[in-house]
Structure formats: structure tokens, C-alpha cells
Amino acid sequence: MPRFQPEPPFKHGTPPQTAVVLVNLGSPDSPTPEAVRRYLKEFLSDPRVVEIPKAVWWPILNGIILNTRPKQSAAKYATIWTPEGSPLKVHTERQAKLLKGLLGERGHRVTVTWAMRYGSPALPEVLDRLKAENHTRILLLPAYPQYSASTTATVLDQAGQWLAGLRNQPELRSQRSFADDPGYIAALAASVREHWQAHGKPAENDPSYRLVMSFHGVPKRTLDLGDPYHCECHKTARLLARALGLPEQQVLTTFQSRFGKAEWLQPYTAPTLTKLPQDGVTRVDVLCPGFVADCLETLEEIAQEVKADFLNAGGQVFHYLPCLNERPDWIAALADLAERQLAGWPTKAPRDDQGLAESVARARLLGARE
Ligand SMILES: C=CC1=C(C)c2cc3[nH]c(cc4nc(cc5[nH]c(cc1n2)c(C)c5CCC(=O)O)C(CCC(=O)O)=C4C)c(C)c3C=C
Ligand SMILES: [Fe+2]
Numbered sequence: 001m002p003r004f005q006p007e008p009p010f011k012h013g014t015p016p017q018t019a020v021v022l023v024n025l026g027s028p029d030s031p032t033p034e035a036v037r038r039y040l041k042e043f044l045s046d047p048r049v050v051e052i053p054k055a056v057w058w059p060i061l062n063g064i065i066l067n068t069r070p071k072q073s074a075a076k077y078a079t080i081w082t083p084e085g086s087p088l089k090v091h092t093e094r095q096a097k098l099l100k101g102l103l104g105e106r107g108h109r110v111t112v113t114w115a116m117r118y119g120s121p122a123l124p125e126v127l128d129r130l131k132a133e134n135h136t137r138i139l140l141l142p143a144y145p146q147y148s149a150s151t152t153a154t155v156l157d158q159a160g161q162w163l164a165g166l167r168n169q170p171e172l173r174s175q176r177s178f179a180d181d182p183g184y185i186a187a188l189a190a191s192v193r194e195h196w197q198a199h200g201k202p203a204e205n206d207p208s209y210r211l212v213m214s215f216h217g218v219p220k221r222t223l224d225l226g227d228p229y230h231c232e233c234h235k236t237a238r239l240l241a242r243a244l245g246l247p248e249q250q251v252l253t254t255f256q257s258r259f260g261k262a263e264w265l266q267p268y269t270a271p272t273l274t275k276l277p278q279d280g281v282t283r284v285d286v287l288c289p290g291f292v293a294d295c296l297e298t299l300e301e302i303a304q305e306v307k308a309d310f311l312n313a314g315g316q317v318f319h320y321l322p323c324l325n326e327r328p329d330w331i332a333a334l335a336d337l338a339e340r341q342l343a344g345w346p347t348k349a350p351r352d353d354q355g356l357a358e359s360v361a362r363a364r365l366l367g368a369r370e
């Protein structure tokens with residue numbers, strides 16, 4: 001068996017085609033236990049996500065987790081599912097469409113599409129299609145503002161595995177993270193200011209108010225092992241608080257979605273919010289800057305579960321602020337990120353072989369005249 005399948009050559013005489021791929025985590029295909037089981041099996045078998053030796057982890061995953069969690073998670077997915085499908089996929093598709101429109105308006109001739117790391121549309125299949133369409137340059141935009149091995153790196157792993165199976169590889173680049181990107185921070189800040197305009201801005205130093213920034217957690221061990229995720233989350237939180245002019249006492253940075261029994265990054269979101277009313281905090285505005293698209297973890301865990309925890313503990317006002325989703329200022333920030341990455345690839349004025357031959361001939365002619 002040859003390792004590499006035969007591949008059609010890139011078409012000669014046509015300009016190199018460039019593609020931008022927005023990649024997010026992925027969702028089950030439907031909110032049913034069967035679909036959630038398939039999705040969780042793929043997701044939780046990734047050694048970047050669960051860093052436990054296979055001999056220990058697989059019996060737990062296959063014997064316990066995949067027999068219990070799919071039913072529970074499917075019920076949660078059912079509460080946030082839309083007629084068009086999972087919110088994560090719906091927002092990612094819309095973001096890609098808007099990004100395509102904006103890059104086009106700015107004069108770029110690029111294909112813009114989207115893919116998922118787990119489930120569908122699967123990244124390797126999207127890359128296969130782009131290659132078949134003669135794309136020789138591919139920019140990956142993992143939709144994770146903060147770098148983590150369990151998210152960003154595994155997208156690159158998958159793209160690398162795809163490249164490893166090819167004879168004639170396209171050029172590939174990727175955005176590592178954008179935790180401190182001015183456009184991303186400005187879009188987050190604008191979303192909070194708009195929320196304050198609609199619901200009232202808290203008085204300066206009001207001790208009963210907190211702006212809570214809740215990020216997805218990761219095992220604490222990964223921080224000790226050198227994962228920069230924790231630092232990047234704090235960088236985003238610091239820059240956002242500064243952009244809003246909020247004093248330190250009114251801001252909280254927390255970590256949600258703990259999975260399993262090991263210690264994860266602290267403080268945990270739900271227990272922190274449950275305790276706040278005891279300390280005299282009655283109003284919270286909660287946003288999740290680590291997610292650029294609303295999903296199960298924001299719409300169900302934060303906007304439903306954590307909200308109920310806070311109100312049941314004596315809190316009075318809980319507002320969940322939506323993710324950046326399709327905000328025009330965020331799409332503009334995303335286009336700026338893509339444009340900076342595309343700078344080395346002339347998507348605005350592609351020079352085909354003919355153009356190059358002409359300019360070489362012209363240069364020779366000029367040289368001969370001198
Ligand atoms: C934003 C960054 C994310 C990090 C970091 C992350 C790490 C991480 N997640 C799990 C386990 C689960 N996560 C689940 C859902 C989920 N996770 C993210 C993002 C990050 N995960 C998103 C966007 C979503 C939502 C997907 C959707 O369809 O809406 C789930 C599935 C749901 C459930 O059963 O609870 C699990 C499981 C681990 C172990 C991990 C670790 C490093
Ligand atoms: Fe997760």
C-alpha cells in the first residue's frame with residue numbers, strides 16, 4: 001500500500017488561490033444522546049484534551065463517561081438548540097460569511113470558509129475540498145482568543161496530520177491567539193458599554209456590583225506544565241477592565257466548565273457567584289470573553305445554571321452579556337487579524353505567470369536601454 005494517494009497537480013497558469021478557514025471546537029450534529037455520544041467520543045479521545053495515559057483513561061471514558069454523560073449533555077443541548085442547529089455552528093458560519101464580505105469589500109480575493117475540530121464540518125474534509133479547488137495558500141483562524149494546548153494546538157495538530165498525508169502541500173499559516181488584540185478588546189468593551197447604556201451603569205466603586213469575566217477552565221496541572229492559557233486569560237481580563245475604566249474591586253476573573261475530579265484553574269465560576277451575595281454583591285454582569293460564539297458553555301451553563309445559583313443564593317440582578325457573535329466591530333477585528341496574516345500573500349493583486357514574464361521582459365528592456 002503506498003502511503004500517499006495520487007493527487008492532481010495544482011493547476012498551472014492560474015493564480016494561487018488563498019483560503020481563510022475559521023475553526024471552532026464543534027458540536028454534536030443533534031441534541032440526542034446518540035449524536036452527543038459520537039461527539040464526546042471524538043472530543044474526549046483527543047490526548048490534547050484529556051492528558052491521562054490511554055491505558056487509564058480509555059476504560060473510564062468508554063466504561064463510564066460515554067454511558068452516562070451523553071444523556072445528561074443532550075438534555076442540556078436541547079435547551080439551547082435553534083431551528084438552524086447548534087448555536088456554536090450557526091454563529092461560526094455567519095461569522096465566516098461576514099468575514100468573507102468584509103475582506104471582499106477591502107479588495108481581497110480570498111475564499112473564506114469554516115470548519116470544526118470535532119464533529120462536522122470536519123477540518124480535514126474542508127482542507128481536502130480547498131486543495132481540490134486549487135487553493136495553494138491556507139490561513140487557519142482558530143476561534144480561540146487565548147492559546148491553549150487543548151484548543152489551539154489541537155487544531156494545528158489536525159492540520160499538520162492532514163499535511164503529513166500529502167505529497168503536494170499547500171502553504172499554511174495560522175493565528176496563534178489574539179488575547180490582547182486591540183480590535184478584540186475594543187469590541188468586548190463596546191459590548192459592555194452598550195449593555196450599561198441599556199441596563200444602567202453601576203456607580204463608581206459601588207460595592208454591590210461586579211463585572212464577572214468567566215473563561216473556560218483547564219486542568220491546573222497544564223499551567224504548571226507551561227500552558228500559557230491562564231496568563232492569556234488574565235491579560236484579556238486586565239485589558240478589558242482597563243478599557244472600561246473599572247477599578248480592580250469591581251472586577252472578577254473566574255473559570256468555568258470544570259470536567260472531572262482534578263483541580264482546574266481557580267477561582268471556579270459557579271461557587272464564586274454563589275458566595276457573592278454573602279459579601280453584599282447583589283448585581284453581576286457576566287461575560288465570557290474566551291468564547292467568540294455563544295454555545296452550550298455560555299447559554300446553558302452561565303446564562304441558566306450559574307444565574308440560578310446566584311439568584312438562589314440571594315443575588316438580585318444577573319445579566320449575561322452575549323458573546324461577540326456577529327457584532328460588526330468584532331468582524332472588523334477578525335478581518336484586521338486576517339489581513340495582517342495575509343500581508344505576505346498578495347491576495348489583492350495576484351501576479352500570474354504571464355504578468356511575471358511581462359515584468360521580467362520589461363526590466364530586461366529597461367536594463368538594455370541604460
Ligand atoms: C474556549 C476554550 C475551551 C477550552 C480551553 C476547553 C477545554 C476543555 N473542555 C473540556 C470538556 C468539554 N468541553 C465541552 C464543551 C465546550 N468546550 C468549549 C471550549 C473550550 N474547551 C466549547 C466552545 C464547548 C461548547 C461546544 C458546543 O457544542 O456548544 C464539553 C461538551 C459538553 C459537555 O458534555 O459538557 C466537554 C465534555 C475539557 C476536558 C477541556 C480541557 C482541557
Ligand atoms: Fe470545553
Ligand SMILES: [Fe+2]
Pocket residue numbers: 257296297301
Ligand atoms: Fe459545561
